[in-house]
Amino acid sequence: MSKPITLYSHPGGPNPWKVAIILEELKLSYETKMMDFGELKKDPFEKLNPNGRVPVIEDPNTEITLWESGAIIEYLLDTYDKDNSLSYEKSPEKYVQKSWMDFQMSGQGPYFGQRAWFVLYHPENIDSCLERYGNEIRRVLGVIDSHLKKTGKEYLVGDKCSYADLAFIPWHWLLISPPHIMGENFAQEWEKEYPTCWKWSQTLLERPSVKKCRENRQKAMEASKK
Template structure:
């Protein structure tokens, strides 16, 4: 099997969850790190017209994909024949896992990302805007905290890609929110869940492979 090419950036949470899935499934891959200006150049926009990361090129199928949730769905449907981190098609768990992946992509990522924007990228400091997204982070965390009450994982108490998808954005909470959010105190089920997830070798590799740095102003 030829290595899948993964395009990422050292400060981006989204490529990391793709790395975690690749690692869990033992799929060979190569990471190509881009700088922000390179994402807006014609060469990369041919791969991802949206000019963001991640994107993948799979030389085994000729498929090029962008959007992390779509990439994860592709990887598990194409390569997780043993259902290592996914569920058999047609089962309730199959759809529940998709549900959580979509919640991550629509509910977690955008709110966390906007908090980052208003913390460091927006030209003017607008405290009310930053507070709005910090409150949304708390709301999303509360949803997960309630669902995880008495459960180790999101779907059928079985580790799956649905859990994986949430990890990288939560990993920036200390830098992003500071004292405003204390996961251990305010969302103990989420805190315990993340600690369990972060003990997995694939997650450790994913968090370190695309090395984290605090985002800088563009």
């Protein structure tokens, strides 16, 4: 029997929850250690991740420690997804899914993250920044919407849900539920302007792994406020 993988996480940040969803999908045994921001930029955590951020995993089964969500997900799939339930092993799908994962990390993550920063943490209200990153969020949703319409497929790659689809979902939580980084009424705009992307996202939100991780995140956020 495999030993539990340790996932270092934080209630608010979406990236650790990307990893948690994959762990759930693969039905792997794992335990989560919730970290305070103040613990991340100093030892002993920086010995695990020199960049001082979550997620990090420690896998006692292979004695590997990894950081950065993309690298962690790739490792989990290579090591534990032997029947390719969440991925493709042959070209072109094998590489197309990597393109979507890269788009999530280089496009969705930074733009959604910057919008979250200026909405939630920046001491001044800078309209130009809010407008820029709000428009970029719309652009990212539009890219997915256009792709799904053109292909007529339910998912981004091939004919099944893959890690490339699931990687986008934790940031969507911040659009349709608190802290509503695009405003409380944005869900209606999303459904109207990008309906195919909206349907895709709603389908993914109904997966048991996503539901469980979303519930766990909410519990962790409530616990962090006590």
